[in-house]
Amino acid sequence: GENVEQHPSTLSVQEGDSAVIKCTYSDSASNYFPWYKQELGKRPQLIIDIRSNVGEKKDQRIAVTLNKTAKHFSLHITETQPEDSAVYFCAARGAGNTPLVFGKGTRLSVIA
Amino acid sequence: GAVVSQHPSRVICKSGTSVKIECRSLDFQATTMFWYRQFPKQSLMLMATSNEGSKATYEQGVEKDKFLINHASLTLSTLTVTSAHPEDSSFYICSAGPVGGSMNTEAFFGQGTRLTVV
Numbered sequence: 751g752e753n754v755e756q757h758p759s760t761l762s763v764q765e766g767d768s769a770v771i772k773c774t775y776s777d778s779a780s781n782y783f784p785w786y787k788q789e790l791g792k793r794p795q796l797i798i799d800i801r802s803n804v805g806e807k808k809d810q811r812i813a814v815t816l817n818k819t820a821k822h823f824s825l826h827i828t829e830t831q832p833e834d835s836a837v838y839f840c841a842a843r844g845a846g847n848t849p850l851v852f853g854k855g856t857r858l859s860v861i862a
Numbered sequence: 863g864a865v866v867s868q869h870p871s872r873v874i875c876k877s878g879t880s881v882k883i884e885c886r887s888l889d890f891q892a893t894t895m896f897w898y899r900q901f902p903k904q905s906l907m908l909m910a911t912s913n914e915g916s917k918a919t920y921e922q923g924v925e926k927d928k929f930l931i932n933h934a935s936l937t938l939s940t941l942t943v944t945s946a947h948p949e950d951s952s953f954y955i956c957s958a959g960p961v962g963g964s965m966n967t968e969a970f971f972g973q974g975t976r977l978t979v980v
Contacts, residue, residue: 782967793955793971794906801967839905843969847894847960850969852905 752777754842756853763830764861771856773840774822780842783816783823784850787836794839798825830860864890866958868972875946875979883941883975885956891936892958896969897929900953909954912939946979953977 753776763769775783781802786794800807800814800823807814811830816823827834837857841850865888875881885895893914898906910931911919918931930942943950955974960967 784968791953791974791976793974796968799967843967849896849908849911850906850957851908854905 752780752842752844752851754840754851754853756840756856758856759854760857760859762859762861765830765832767830769825769827769830769834769858769860771825771838771840771858772822773824773842773853774820775842775851776821777842777844778818778821779844781845782843783814784841784843785812785814785825786839786841788839788855789836797838827858830858832860832862834858835860863968864888864959864970866892866956866970866972868956868975870975871973872976873978875977877947877979878945880942880944881946881977883943883954883956883977885939885941885958885972887937887958887970890958892939893936895933895939895956895958897931897939897941898955898957900955900974906955909941912941912956914939943977946977948979951977951979 756773784799787797788794798812798814800816811828813826837855839855840853843850867886869884895912897909900906909924912931912933914933920926933939956972957969959970
């Protein structure tokens with residue numbers, strides 16, 4: 751089955767700097783790669799996603815890149831703000847109605 | 863986006879009792895729903911896949927007789943934690959989707975249920 755590795759587990763950046771979180775996946779059949787932000791005790795919130803037919807996607811300060819050959823994808827947050835502080839999870843999923851497999855998460859702290 | 867509603871959001875129960883958690887798709891039909899468990903400071907781990915009208919599929923290490931899943935309609939899946947013990951205390955969350963055609967990919971999550979067994 752799919753295995754998703756996520757690094758780093760914790761990340762501290764100064765406000766205004768960029769943050770990068772990286773994930774790798776094992777199943778070449780996976781074709782959907784979302785990123786979630788989760789606050790304590792709440793459901794994961796989708797912040798950006800990418801499908802396997804696209805190499806990069808950007809939404810304001812957030813971007814995701816995907817390298818299918820290497821089976822890795824990354825989240826980039828630019829101009830970080832204190833409210834970006836949270837736990838971020840990457841995930842991967844195959845075609846159809848299949849479950850998401852999550853990375854272990856990254857706790858991002860943005861220091862003002 | 864589609865809405866998935868999960869209840870209760872919090873429950874405290876005594877050890878040995880059972881707790882039922884409901885997951886409803888409010889504006890779409892979900893033939894499949896997924897149940898995840900999240901322990902503190904850990905990731906979401908898939909427990910089981912709930913299939914409407916048929917038996918759930920459980921992940922390795924998840925006891926099907928302890929975590930009963932019923933998916934009797936296209937909009938409701940329930941997870942019952944039977945004979946709960948303190949080690950079952952966790953955040954349980956369901957998801958459904960994608961919705962619609964093959965171009966849709968997003969999964970929709972319920973609000974989650976914080977279970978505390980005392």
